[in-house]
Amino acid sequence: MDLTWFVSLLLALIISWFIYSTWDSIYRRRNLPPGPTPLPIVGNVLQIKRGEMVKSLMELREKYGSIYTVYFGHRPIVVLCGYDNIKGTLIDRAEEFSGRGMQPAIDQYMNGHGIVFSNGSRWRDQRRFSLTALRNFGMGKKSIEERIQEEASFVIDEIKTQKEQFIDPTRFLVQAVANVICSVVFGNRFEYSNDSFQNLLTMFGAVFRDMSSVCGQEKDNPNFDRENMKMTVLNLFFAGTETVSSTLRHGLLILMRYPEIQAKLHEEIDRVIGENRFPNTDDRSNMPYMNAVLHEIQRYSDVLPLNVPHTTTKDVHFKGYTIPKGTDVYPLLCTVHQDPTKLDCPTKFDPNNFLDDKGCFKKNDCYMPFSAGKRMCVGEGLAKMELFIFLTMILQNFRLSPEKQLTDEDIQPLMAGVANMPKFYRVKFIPRV
Known part of the structure; x- marks a missing residue:
């Protein structure tokens, strides 16, 4: 019995070694x-x-x-x-x-449907259509900027109702960013208390039933069917909501960790914009520090580390x-976001990564949150407008106060599946005026 067991074990080891060495040999030849x-x-x-x-x-x-x-x-x-x-x-x-x-x-x-996960002619057609549709809906124009400003004003009102309590900002930031996509797709926003809107945030499938009228763009093109349209809209909601809202949440957390950075942003906002008008994208060229901070928030938060x-x-x-x-x-x-050849200290949050010696904004190759090349995110322009207007308006109206003393470890991104998320926190929004 013992001999039989030993022979069986030896035979198994020989077979395993043969399979492994054969596989290894094939692998090495490639x-x-x-x-x-x-x-x-x-x-x-x-x-x-x-x-x-x-x-x-x-x-x-x-x-x-x-x-x-x-x-x-x-x-x-x-x-x-x-x-x-x-x-x-x-x-x-x-x-x-x-x-x-x-x-x-x-x-x-x-x-294989939609814009993000398709290939070949289907992907090219969906990308071309999505870019054209976004431009027609106002991306890069005053119309979409006004929609973002309007939504940001609703965020400010929502914050004021909290009466300086420590709160988790996740809910209203997700709602606000999702509402921008709703205004593009449906032509109008939803009240935050709207039951349908709440269902939309948890079940994006509720959106798709209303999209049949768009499916007749090119009725003879098989790449413009209902399934592709549904998945493309889902891509817009998922990519346009989760990434931007997560980046904003991380930004608020970081600014509480570094009150001196928050103070410099307040000074720049007061000097360039003041307190009586909405910020607009033209202001960004006159606000190098805000521009640098936004770039550094995206680099540091690294929402999609795996691409x-x-x-x-x-x-x-x-x-x-x-x-x-x-x-x-x-x-x-x-x-890329932590490339030591492009950064002095990749693991530290530092807006100076995007500022020159004179305090002017400078580009840095370490910045690639929207990927690169032909698969670069089609919503880059929209996302940048949202991040700038939302964060600027929040800081225009409030000072951010943490519930506890924060450390560098507290603001480090937390890996959740294939994405980085900010760690849980609560913030008090203290009115500035």
């Missing part, structure tokens, strides 16, 4: 970037800690460099780190890296490696 040797069937999945995708990929970067390969099952994933690699792919070779990579948890629901997966549209030769057509690529935006 000219993909280096990386950990994958196990049969599961690949490198066991090396990715549950709920710590970013941390796990960053640890592998330390061992294998700024471009490496991991396997999720039998599929290779090329991971890109740092500004130079991401610029060299998404920007310099944008077309070759313009495909959308696989995301099983999302793909089973989206099924959204790309895939190659043809065989690509990059830095001596061969990346076959259809290979998924993960450009880690967090490694």
Whole structure:
């Protein structure tokens, strides 16, 4: 019996070694970037800690460099780190890296529809249509700016009803940002107490039933069917609501941690805008400190550290490696936002990253919150308008006070799934006038 057990164990070890060495040999012959040797069937999945995708990929970067390969099952994933690699792919070779990579948890629901998760002619048609529709609805024009100003004024009124109590700002910031999208999609906003609006925030599916009239844009084009329209609108709500509201929440938290930065913003707002009119986007060019703070909030909060997966549209030769057509690529935006070649102290919040010696705003390559290249976020212009007007109007009217003394650890982003979120906090809004 013991001998039989020993022979079975030995045979199992020999078979396992043979399978592993064969897999390893096949893997090594491919000219993909280096990386950990994958196990049969599961690949490198066991090396990715549950709920710590970013941390796990960053640890592998330390061992294998700024471009490496991991396997999720039998599929290779090329991971890109740092500004130079991401610029060299998404920007310099944008077309070759313009495909959308696989995301099983999302793909089973989206099924390749909409603007964010589609590919080929469907993606090109949806992107072109979305950009045209957003421009027609007023993106980049006074009309959409006035809608944002109006919504920001409702936020101010909502804050005043709280009577200087410590509150969690999440609810009304999400509602305000979602209302901007509602005004674009539906042509009007909702009262915050509206039951339908509350259902909309939790079940975006309620939006889709009202979109049938738009589906006749191009009735003969199969890419403009009801399913694509529903998913494109869902993309607008999800991307346009969660990312902007999360960034604003993080911004308020950061400004409570650094009251000296908040005070400098108050001074600039008072000097450029005063207290009797709404801020507008033309003011931004005269407010270099606010501009720098907003850029630094987006860099530091790093809402989508993993970006959204790309895939190659043809065989690509990059830095001596061969990346076959259809290979998924993960450009880690967090490694751009924390690139030590672009920043003196990547882990510290510092608006000086976007200011020159004279206090004028300067661009910095470490800023890439909207991704880059052909898959760059179509709502970038709208998001920037919202962030500037919302934050400026809040600071125009209030001073932010924390419930407790905050530390640098308190303001560090908290990884939740594939996104970074601000840690829970409560804030007191103290009227300035």
